Amino acid sequence: MDAITNINWMYLAPEFIILSAAALLLLIDLVLKPQISRRYFGIFSLISLIWAGIYVGWLFDKKERLLGDTYLLDSFSATAKLLLLTAVAFVILITLAFRNQDFEAVEGEYYYLLLLATLGGMVIVSSADLITLFVGLELLSISSYILVGIRKTSESGPEAAWKYFVMGSVASAFILYGMSFLYGFTGSTNLFTIKSETLQISQSGYVLYIYLALFFIIFGFGFKIASAPFHTWAPDVYQGAYTSIASFLAVGSKIATFCFIFRFFIGEWHVILQPILLIVASASMIIGNTVALMQTNVKRLMAYSGISQMGYLLIPLAILGNLFMESTFYYLLAYLFMTMGAFAILFLVTEDAKSDEISAFAGLYHRSPWLAFLMSVFLISLAGFPITAGFLGKFYILMDTLHSSLQYRWLVAIMIITTIISYVYYFRLIRQMYLRKPVKTEAFPISWPVGLVVLISFIGTIGLAIMPNWTMEIFSQIKMFV
Amino acid sequence: MKIMDEWLPTWILLAPLIGIILLLLTPKQKSMIHRVIGILATLPSLCLAIWMYLQFDQALDEWQWIKSVHWFQIPIGFDHAWEFTYHMGVDGLSMPLVLLTGIISTLAAIASLYIKENTKRFYILFLLLETSMLGVFLSANLLLFFIFFEVTLVTVYFLIGQWGYFRRERAANHFLIYNGIGSGFLLFAMIGILVTCETLEIPMLDERISALMAGDPAIFWLIFLAFLLAFAIKLPIFPFHSWMLRVHVEANPAIVMIHSGILLKMGAYGLLRFGVEWFPTFMKEAAFVLAIFGLINLFYGAILALVQKELKRMLAYSSISHMGIFLLGLAALNQIGLQGALFQAISHGLISALFFFLVGSLYERTKTTELQELSGIAKITPIFSGIFLVAGLALLGLPGLSGFISEFFSLLGLFQQLPILAAIGAIGLVFAVSYALRAVLKIIWGPTHERWQQLSDLRPFEWIPMMVIVFLIIAIGIYPDLLGKPMETTLQTIALRIGG
Structure with a gap:
C-alpha cells in the first residue's frame, strides 16, 4: 500500500484533470435535456486539455517512478503527452466547426469519449508495467471503436466501426498473448525486469519463445499504429468515420502508441x-x-x-x-x-x-x-x-x-x-x-x-x-x- | 555600402521576392500591372549580377562575396556537432551562370507578356523560380543548393502544368517524376557526403574529399555515381531525355526559355562542380564513358532533329545534341575542354532562350509551329526572319558567334585526350548545319502561303530584348574573354588538380 499512499499526487495532475473533465461531462450529459446543445462541451474539453498541458509542461523535468514502478514520469512521456494533447486539441477545434444534425445527437458522448481516449493515450506513454499499459491501451481502443461507430447514419460508419472493433480486439488479444509469454518467462509484469531477464532466458534455449512473444506484441502494436502488413483496417475506418475522428486516429492515437513502442523496444x-x-x-x-x-x-x-x-x-x-x-x-x-x-x-x-x-x-x-x-x-x-x-x-x-x-x-x-x-x-x-x-x-x-x-x-x-x-x-x- | 557589399549574393537572391510581395497586394484582374511588376522585379537582380560580374576579381581562384551565417546544428556524440550554415558566394564557375540567370530571367519575363491567363499567379511563381535558380548558383553550402534545387522543381511543375499547350499536365508529371528521381540521387549523395566528410560547405569539400578518398574509395564511388546520375537526368544525357522533350514541346515558350536556358544548365553546373571539382580521379576513369555518351547525345539529337516536323521538337532534339558537345568538353578534363564545356552551357542557354522567344512570338501570330504549314514569311516579317536567321546560324555554330567558340574549345580539348572520339564528334557538327538550316530556311523562305499575308512583324518590346541576346551571342563570339576571363583562374586550378 505504501506505493499508493506515499506519492505526490500532483505528479498525476494532468491525468486527473482529463479524467475529471470526462467524468463531469458524462454526468452533465446525463442530466442535461436532450434538446440543449452540447457545443460548449467542446470548449470545456479544450480548456481541460490546455490546463492538463500546462501541468505536463510544469512536470517536464521530473524523473519519477510512481505507483510501485508501474507509472513513469520523465521528459520522454511529458513530450509525448504534449504532442498528444496538442493533437486532441486540434481535433476538438475541428469538431467545433462541425454542424450536422446526426452529429448533434451524439455530441455529448463524442467529447467525453475523446477525453477518455486521450487519457488512455497518456497512460500508455507513461506506463512501465504490462498491466497499466493494457489498461491504457484498451481505454484508448474502446473509446476509439465507439468514436468511429458514432457515425451511425452513414452506410460505411457502422461497417468501419465493426471492422475496427473486430480487428482491434484481435490485435489486443495478440498483445495480451505475447505479454502472457513474457510473464511466464520472467514472473514479472514490470517492463524493466522483463527486459533485463529475457536476454538471459534467450541464452538458455528459449529463444524461439521469446521471438514468438515479441512477434505477437509487434503484431498487435503494428496494428495499432497502422503499419504494414497490419494496416488493412486503416483506410476503411478512416473512410467510415467522421473526418475529425479519422484525424484523431491518424495523429493522436498513433503518437501515443508509437511512443510506447519506442519505450518498449529500446533496450537489450x-x-x-x-x-x-x-x-x-x-x-x-x-x-x-x-x-x-x-x-x-x-x-x-x-x-x-x-x-x-x-x-x-x-x-x-x-x-x-x-x-x-x-x-x-x-x-x-x-x-x-x-x-x-x-x-x-x-x-x-x-x-x-x-x-x-x-x-x-x-x-x-x-x-x-x-x-x-x-x-x-x-x-x-x-x-x-x-x-x-x-x-x-x-x-x-x-x-x-x-x-x-x-x-x-x-x-x-x-x-x-x-x-x-x-x-x-x-x-x-x-x-x-x-x-x-x-x-x-x-x-x-x-x-x-x-x-x-x-x-x-x-x-x-x-x-x-x-x-x-x-x-x-x-x-x-x-x-x-x- | 558595406552592408551592400557584404551581403551582395543575398540581395541578388532576395530582390525578386519584393516583386512577389507587391504582386500579392495587387488585385487579380489587373494583368498589365502584374506584367509590369513581374518584369521590373527581375531588374534589380540583373543589375546587381552585372555589378558583381564587373567587380569580380578574376585573378583569384577562391570564392568571393562569401557570407556565412550559422543556421542550425546537429549534435553528434557529446562534444561534436555538425554545423549547417547559410552560406553564399560565387567563384569562377558560378559567376557566369549567375549572370546568365539574371539576363535570361529578365528576357523570359518580357517573353511572358504573351501569357493572358492568371498573370498574377504566373509572375509570383516566375519570380519564385528566379530566386531559387539564383539560389542554386549562389549557394556555397550543399544543403542550401539542394533546397533551392528542389524549389525550382516545384515551381516549374506548376508553371508547366498551368500555362502550357494541350498535353501540359502530362509533361509536368513527367518532369516531376524524372527530376524527382534525380533529386533522390542528389539527396543520397548529399547525405553520403555529410556522413563521410562531416560538412556540407562547398569550398571546403574538395580538399576534404580528396583527403578521405585515400582511405576508403568505395563509398565515394557510390556518391560520385549518385551525383553523376542526378545531373545526367537534369542535363539530360541520352537514355534519360524523354521528360525534357515533353517539357520543350508542351510548356509555354517563356518557361522553356528558362528551362532550356538555365534549368538544364544546373545539370551542367552540377557535373562541373560536384563531378569534376570534387572527384577528379573518378572523373578521369569515367571520362571515356562520358565522351561516348556525349557522342550518342550529339548524334542522336542531331539525327532526330533532322527529321522533326515541328519546330519546338526540332529545338528540343538540338538541345540534346548540344548537351552532347558539353559532355565532350567535360570528358576532355583539361582546361580548354572544361572552358569549352562551360562556354557551351552559357552559349546554348542564350541561343535556346533566343529561339524560344522567337517561337513564342511566332506561335502568338500563327498559332502553329508545324514546319509543314510555315513557309516564306521573310517578305512579310523581315525583322523576325532576320533574328531567326541569326539564331539559326548561332545554333549551327557559325564562326564569330558564341556557338562556334564553345564547340571549338570543347573539341580542341578532347583532341588532346581522345583524338578519335573528337574526330567523330567533329563530323556530328555537320548535322547541326543541316537541321538548323533546314528548319530556318523552310520557315522564312519559300513560297508565301496566303494564310500568312496578314502576319505582323515583331514589335519593339519583342525585338529589343531579342537584339540584346543577339548582341551577347556576337560579343562572346568575337571576344570570348568577356566570358572566359572570370572562369579561367578557377578552371586552371581544377585542371591542375586533375593533372596532378
Whole structure:
C-alpha cells in the first residue's frame, strides 16, 4: 500500500484533470435535456486539455517512478503527452466547426469519449508495467471503436466501426498473448525486469519463445499504429468515420502508441527485434506509398499516406543511431502539424462538397487561393520537399541511418525511392486544386476554429524547417527510463 | 555600402521576392500591372549580377562575396556537432551562370507578356523560380543548393502544368517524376557526403574529399555515381531525355526559355562542380564513358532533329545534341575542354532562350509551329526572319558567334585526350548545319502561303530584348574573354588538380 499512499499526487495532475473533465461531462450529459446543445462541451474539453498541458509542461523535468514502478514520469512521456494533447486539441477545434444534425445527437458522448481516449493515450506513454499499459491501451481502443461507430447514419460508419472493433480486439488479444509469454518467462509484469531477464532466458534455449512473444506484441502494436502488413483496417475506418475522428486516429492515437513502442523496444532485446522492425518499416513505406497511388478517396489516401509515414518513423527506432530520439520526435512533431493541417482542410472541403472523392478538391484554388496554397504546403511537406518540416525530418532520419552504418544503404534507398513515388499521389491532389475547374464558384466558408488549426499547423510546418535548432535542442534533452 | 557589399549574393537572391510581395497586394484582374511588376522585379537582380560580374576579381581562384551565417546544428556524440550554415558566394564557375540567370530571367519575363491567363499567379511563381535558380548558383553550402534545387522543381511543375499547350499536365508529371528521381540521387549523395566528410560547405569539400578518398574509395564511388546520375537526368544525357522533350514541346515558350536556358544548365553546373571539382580521379576513369555518351547525345539529337516536323521538337532534339558537345568538353578534363564545356552551357542557354522567344512570338501570330504549314514569311516579317536567321546560324555554330567558340574549345580539348572520339564528334557538327538550316530556311523562305499575308512583324518590346541576346551571342563570339576571363583562374586550378 505504501506505493499508493506515499506519492505526490500532483505528479498525476494532468491525468486527473482529463479524467475529471470526462467524468463531469458524462454526468452533465446525463442530466442535461436532450434538446440543449452540447457545443460548449467542446470548449470545456479544450480548456481541460490546455490546463492538463500546462501541468505536463510544469512536470517536464521530473524523473519519477510512481505507483510501485508501474507509472513513469520523465521528459520522454511529458513530450509525448504534449504532442498528444496538442493533437486532441486540434481535433476538438475541428469538431467545433462541425454542424450536422446526426452529429448533434451524439455530441455529448463524442467529447467525453475523446477525453477518455486521450487519457488512455497518456497512460500508455507513461506506463512501465504490462498491466497499466493494457489498461491504457484498451481505454484508448474502446473509446476509439465507439468514436468511429458514432457515425451511425452513414452506410460505411457502422461497417468501419465493426471492422475496427473486430480487428482491434484481435490485435489486443495478440498483445495480451505475447505479454502472457513474457510473464511466464520472467514472473514479472514490470517492463524493466522483463527486459533485463529475457536476454538471459534467450541464452538458455528459449529463444524461439521469446521471438514468438515479441512477434505477437509487434503484431498487435503494428496494428495499432497502422503499419504494414497490419494496416488493412486503416483506410476503411478512416473512410467510415467522421473526418475529425479519422484525424484523431491518424495523429493522436498513433503518437501515443508509437511512443510506447519506442519505450518498449529500446533496450537489450533490441538486437532480437531489429530485423522485424526493419521489415515492418520497409513494408510500410513500400505498401503505403504504392497502394496510395490507386486511391481516389481522399481519406483513404491520407490513410495510406499515414501508413508510409509510420514506415519512415520506425526507421530511427530500428537503427538506434546517435540521433534516434531527436529525429523521431522532430518527425512526430512535423507529422502532427502537416497531417492535422491537411485533415483540417480536408474536413472543410469534404463537408462543403459532401464527398470524400479527390474530385472534391477540384478548383479549390479558384474558390479559396489561400486554402489551396496552405493545403499544397502540407502536401508538399508530407511529400518531403524542402523548406518544410517534412523534408528536414526525412533528412534527419536518412542522415542518422547512413551515419550509424553504411550497411543500411538499402534502407536509405527504399526510403528515397518510396518518397519519390509518393510525389505522384500528393501532386495528384495538388493538380486537382490548381488545374481543374471548380463545380461551385462561390467563395469558400472557413470557420475560425478550423482556420486556427490550419494557421498553427502552417506556422509549425514552416517554422520547424526554418528554425530547427530550437526544437532539436529541446528534443536532445529528452531523458527516458530504459 | 558595406552592408551592400557584404551581403551582395543575398540581395541578388532576395530582390525578386519584393516583386512577389507587391504582386500579392495587387488585385487579380489587373494583368498589365502584374506584367509590369513581374518584369521590373527581375531588374534589380540583373543589375546587381552585372555589378558583381564587373567587380569580380578574376585573378583569384577562391570564392568571393562569401557570407556565412550559422543556421542550425546537429549534435553528434557529446562534444561534436555538425554545423549547417547559410552560406553564399560565387567563384569562377558560378559567376557566369549567375549572370546568365539574371539576363535570361529578365528576357523570359518580357517573353511572358504573351501569357493572358492568371498573370498574377504566373509572375509570383516566375519570380519564385528566379530566386531559387539564383539560389542554386549562389549557394556555397550543399544543403542550401539542394533546397533551392528542389524549389525550382516545384515551381516549374506548376508553371508547366498551368500555362502550357494541350498535353501540359502530362509533361509536368513527367518532369516531376524524372527530376524527382534525380533529386533522390542528389539527396543520397548529399547525405553520403555529410556522413563521410562531416560538412556540407562547398569550398571546403574538395580538399576534404580528396583527403578521405585515400582511405576508403568505395563509398565515394557510390556518391560520385549518385551525383553523376542526378545531373545526367537534369542535363539530360541520352537514355534519360524523354521528360525534357515533353517539357520543350508542351510548356509555354517563356518557361522553356528558362528551362532550356538555365534549368538544364544546373545539370551542367552540377557535373562541373560536384563531378569534376570534387572527384577528379573518378572523373578521369569515367571520362571515356562520358565522351561516348556525349557522342550518342550529339548524334542522336542531331539525327532526330533532322527529321522533326515541328519546330519546338526540332529545338528540343538540338538541345540534346548540344548537351552532347558539353559532355565532350567535360570528358576532355583539361582546361580548354572544361572552358569549352562551360562556354557551351552559357552559349546554348542564350541561343535556346533566343529561339524560344522567337517561337513564342511566332506561335502568338500563327498559332502553329508545324514546319509543314510555315513557309516564306521573310517578305512579310523581315525583322523576325532576320533574328531567326541569326539564331539559326548561332545554333549551327557559325564562326564569330558564341556557338562556334564553345564547340571549338570543347573539341580542341578532347583532341588532346581522345583524338578519335573528337574526330567523330567533329563530323556530328555537320548535322547541326543541316537541321538548323533546314528548319530556318523552310520557315522564312519559300513560297508565301496566303494564310500568312496578314502576319505582323515583331514589335519593339519583342525585338529589343531579342537584339540584346543577339548582341551577347556576337560579343562572346568575337571576344570570348568577356566570358572566359572570370572562369579561367578557377578552371586552371581544377585542371591542375586533375593533372596532378
